[in-house]
Amino acid sequence: MITKAPGGNAGLIARDLSVLWHPCTQMHDHESLPPVPVASAEGAWLTDFDGRRYFDGISSWWTCLFGHRHPAIVEAIGAQLGRLDHVLLAGFSHEPAVALAERLLAMAPPGLSRVFYADNGSSAVEVALKMSVHAWRNRGQKRSRFVALTGGYHGETLGALSVTDLGLYREPYRPLLVEPLWANSPDAYQAEPGESAAQVAARRLDELDALLGRHAGEVAAVIVEPLVQCAGGMRMHHPDWLAGLRRLCDRHEVHLIADEIAVGFGRTGTLFACEQAAITPDFLCLSKGITGGFLPLAAVLTTATVYEAFYDHWRSGKAFLHSHSYTGNPIACAAALASCALFDDGTVLARIDALGRQLGAALEPLRGHPNVADVRRTGLIAAVEVVADAGSRRPFPPQERRGRRLHAHALAHGVLLRPLGDVVYFMPPYCSTEAEIDAMVAVAAGGIETMVA
Template identity: 40%
Template sequence: MEAPRAMNYSGSAPVPEYDFSRLWMPFTYHRDMVESPPIVIEKGSGIYIYDTEGRGYIDAIGSWWVSIFGHCNPVIDAAIRDQLDKIEHVMMAGFVSKPALLLSHRLGDILPDKSMRIFYSDDGSTSVEVALKIALQYHALRGRNRSEFVALDGGYHGDTLGAMSVGSIPQYHTIFHDTFKKQNFADSPYCYRCPAGCNSSTCNAECMDSLKKIFEEKNEKIAGCIFEPMVQGASGMRVYPDKVLRRIFDLCSEYNIITIADEVAMGLGRTGKMFACDHAGRIPDIMCLAKGLTGGYLPLSATVVKDFIFHEFSGDYRSGKIFNHGHTFTGNPLAAAAACASLELITSYNIPASMQGTINHFALKMKEFLDYDLVGDVRTLGMVGAIELVKNRNTKEKLPPDSRIAYKTCMKALNYGLLIRPLGDVIYFMPPYIITDEQMDNMLYLTHKALKETIDAERSSL
């Protein structure tokens, strides 16, 4: 049989390629898409992405927090190309691909507990779903009826139904809490607007008194406590002190609650430690990893559990001790090859220790945004940065909802070749680890330019 001819999808594009009428974009108001159609990206290199007209943009958010080594990294490129010549998919039931097996050891070598077991799935949401199911079944196997979870207000753990039940950002979750399921929520460790009315420099993590209260009232019903260590990402990069994280762990230990650390966004060096929980010197019972795991190339996640949890699932077919969960693309060899290469880069670049100079430079330069009277708070941790905009810095009064200063700033920044994104009234940065000080200075200079011009244009309407 004659082999089919390869189709050419590159080169000059037909007109329908730029017709967006069939696309439903995530996290996008339709009217915004109509008024500002998506920019079609053709290629990338390092910290830059390029559209079909050849315009370059600094990718200051790592394409949704995943491209930790930039775009088209030659090491990861080569790993995927090499695997393409071998096999593209292997079902992970009775079989395992060589890259998936190798990844379990490379990831295991950097885990805080070398005896932890690794369960693969597809993305951050599914890694959380896996964690929740493991915690529920763990208790069931031990004869306990524990069916509820505790999470933190302002938390985000993914968009699947189980993950949304432990998330608490109104615009994302309210409708699903009302119609599906809502778990128990302690206060957010939101230092700029502390729910306990404390100052982060002198507090004793009083915001977690609310967590203690839930444990006191519902201890025997709680299957686990899930949290984003050190930074609540989607609610506006809310950075909180390590003493708060330590108190979360201490309370969970006191009440014998399984800890589930959602390290999907902040793990693998992002906060200046290999894992965000390292800031507290604690090891969670279950940890969720994704995003930067493959360097942003292919979807892959890992739910990592301590051995005492895995032990409860260890039995023969008569015991009923089995975790009946799996995804079609679990442990996909192409994604696993990319992840092996990404972890190789983390090791060879000595991440995160080698980034400390860049991290210090970033923190210092970010403070300059406090010169704007509409900037209420500037927060950084590792390679995470955020600027929270307010109407009145002294009272912390929020901007009018219709002002959309952060959104307009980000749209204006595109005109200057900079990709940044808003989270409500927050402008944030999650740049690739490979960014240089000079590139970072340019990233922040362009942000200053876009922010100043936006504030000047909108001030009269505030």
């Protein structure tokens, strides 16, 4: 059922452009490519006000894990609405917040025992960064530096942006940011000629070891996106590197913050990416898919050791005085509980594995393309690195913005894809069918031709 707006797409676009300021957008771009007004959504599909349908190839910014309007989550939200809408979480509690914390701790890698809620990914990262510094301080150590990875992305509030390596996003605010210590990404795509992925990873760990050694006593935490650095271009690394990173953090006694905001809840083929390296971070940041894409919510899971560093009489001044008004909102927690429950029957991870393989196989023919430098995949995330020349890996000049051509081509063919620069990536919902995956890749392959033409 499509809710028709007076004037269809054109009517809503006109209203939109006279009042809205869209996120992550140069509004001038809408003169050539207006925003797509979405009237309704179901499963993996969005429908606009003219009745055109779009396959959501990126799960609406990686949030709608099970597709749109999954009936179990819709029902859970409805039931919660009939009981409790919202209550502050300071000095008050409610069942969905407690039940979700219990569930998240049961699902997460072993050794995490406390849950602190926030309401978006960037805020979760802020919480983890602040908690880490504050935990050290409460133990009498003044540590105020973070180690961040090149190509990493952790959000756009000032703390999260500080540990984010996206020049365009960072540059205007540089004077306001806390400069981290930068370590090179273990991304295998960065290999020297003849170097294996394992060799790159080992080299990167040696560099990091030396960096942590040089800054002993200064570093509070290393922050990482486990297995896939998403917004930085879907750069992927081997779980062994992650295991090595955990060992280094232990050896140098610094916290490890695992930002699984994009990769958590099955996206990499396991419930959490950290599982593939058999590690437990000191902080696990979750958001995006946590509610199945229905409502904003975030959670930071941490250890008893961190929690105990704050637990004292009020006079000690050790409390973690951080809050957001909608922290642990009951309706969002109810949605998250319903979304987590969808993993219970044990079929979802198998489905992700099957869809991932299908995606990988569909992309395989692109490997030999003269403008494709790399095709990579982890679980149900895949990326195609489009360049001017595959042999030398020479990129197109960024100002040519060729990725936009693919975006426009895909929309014209009923698919939502949104390349990161010239990296064309896919993160379809878990409810996708094999045929939909193939059709999406076929559209992307046509789009790549428009990019390189």
